Amino acid sequence: MQMNILKHSLLLTLLLIIASCTEEGDLTNSISENELLDYKELLNLSYGESSNQTYDIYLPEGRNEDTKVIILVHGGGWNSGDKSSMLPLINLYKVDFPEVALVNINYRLSDEDNPPYPMQINDITTIVDDLKSKKDDYVISNEYGFLGISAGGHLSLLWSYSFDIDNNVKMVASIVGPTNFTDPAYLNNTNPILQELLDSYGVNTTISFLEEVSPVHQAKTTSPPTIHFYGGQDPLIPVSQGTNLRDKLNSLNVNNDYTLYPDAGHGWGGTELLDTWSKLKTFTETQLL
Template structure:
């Protein structure tokens, strides 16, 4: 799914990036220096697979209350890379210099290795790693997700069904699938859509498709959720967004929903600016 690359490249052109010094020293134990410098560490391993790495960007003057945004890339569960989310990473660093950002890779699925529960386990490992090293990195234990396409699906599913410690304060969904039992998927002959369903089991039972669908896993305890969809998206039917909106509304979960009627699986220009403005307000409010 190409949304991530499109939006990342466009955001990159819009930003005037700020420069910071890199601190190679990691604070140890419970002693927190008062004047920590900006620090970034790339390709931190969180498992034994080469794909299980993430990049961590820690702000200057951080504390044990510093919030963390976790970025989850798209790519149809079978491709993509954390570098696809660099536009979001740069945007967050420039607009929210007090936030920490973790940009993660996860193990990619193939015909022999389904995405679920493997990729959900990878998100759990990243959250557990960050939580266990809270005093080392000097960060808090509250997190937000920003996911694009397949990464939005994973972000929502984890936040709704696997957030056992209730430490996710918000999730942002950009063109993410939400319901694999939707007739718009099941009755669609598009090769792309059928390939996606095959990843989740062939033949897939209704119970299994419900288990991997944020729409069927969400409860009234879900974190605030913001969603963006394109009305002409060839990969993610509009009903994936509108039904999720209606479900969140019925559960009284705080949420926002934007549908760009003439956009596809990603957009640029004024609508992209609108997306980022709304996302910024949402982060300000809920993270």
């Protein structure tokens, strides 16, 4: 199923374009301290053998060992999509958070022979390990925020709740990300489009597996502060996906911010878009910086 989610999402309604110099390459050789303090863009850095195992990192001017990092995870139904779709958000963060390092990731896409779990979670772990190993070269901290959209929201939540063994994630943001595969709205659905999405995840129907891949079931009292957004008319993500996560986090006393736009679908624009970015900005300022 080809789901170019972001082409129809709130993010691509943004017309902000920023002119900036780019540099492609890797850090095979250590870069001098003076160079590191300049603004840097390092694009298509490889972290594995697959052509999809790449990430871009945007290193802010004047950074130091306390510089926080935001990792962006694209959507696409786990079997499509590309990090380029997150560039509007990259540009917004550059303007409003010039002191933050940004990491825009690709991950291996699923197909009939390669289910998304645990493959894509393993890719995120490899990226985080790579960032940690190059912490001194990049001049960044080990404190991260995640922001994902749709399938990327699901991956951001799941990794932050289940696989952040060192508690490096200080906040996670999800826009229309699935949270609970045991939701009756999924298990008992009669929507062929929704079922195609679930089938693309290769869902094993055992309850234990569904819980293992559901952020709602993996949340715990130590989970990071979470902000999440949903559309009331979304044909792919039922409203209960957001309320399930909100209620679970509230029961665990985990700081969270839940927003539902009643008339929106799997993406939105206008005043709702402005509200989303305003809330993301405030949450980032209070939880990560």
